Amino acid sequence: MARSGFSVKSKVVEAIQNGVWVWPDEWRTRYPALFQLPPITLSNEKDRVMWRNSVGNLVPFASKERKLWTQDRIMKWNHMVTGSMNQMCCLLCYAGLETHDHLFFQCSYSRSVWGSVRLKVGMDSVQETWEDISSWLVPRTKSRAIYSVAGKLVVAAATYAI
Structure with missing residues (x-):
């Protein structure tokens, strides 16, 4: 080369x-x-992280968010939900409706997990939103530096664990 x-x-x-x-x-x-290789056209557009959805179409990362089957989504999907609203609470802290934002950023358990993760991988200045977290991760996706690899693994493991 x-x-x-x-x-x-x-x-x-x-x-x-x-x-x-x-x-x-x-x-x-x-x-x-x-x-x-077929010819390509380059643009000055900012790079974006894309995911392939279940039917094979490329979609932006942002539209992939909030796809977890949290209680609030189940309630919207199944209008026939009956029973106590206590069953709709977060199963990690038992305080608050289980929504995507609550599950990852508002729940007391999740906040303590993210707090530890952010300190360990140098994300102290990163806000607790998926947009900010993905903006921090994107530049590190191709890096083979041990700190970047460790950071990606720790964030992935924390997200999976929550």
Whole structure:
């Protein structure tokens, strides 16, 4: 790569000219798949984290939020819910309706978990919202630095545990 003018820090835009891939000719036999890539159009739009939904469509991360089957969502989906509203409370703290925001950021148990996680991975200045947490994580997604890898794992484990 280095002999051809590329490095690990090279960007996609450096391998495209006028919408066409410009791979070194000596790569044709070594990496034939590169020469079969379709042309792409680059824009100045900010990068976004995308997820593939259950039918295979790409959707922004933000629209993936709040898909947990929390009690408030179940209540909206099933209008026939009957019984005591006490059964709708958060099962971690027994105080408050189990909503997405409550479960992750308002529940006393979750707040103590997130407080510990934020200190351990250097997220002290990150607000407790999914938007801010994902904004902190996105730049670290490709990093192999031990601190970034550990941070991603700790955030993922905390989210899963809650």
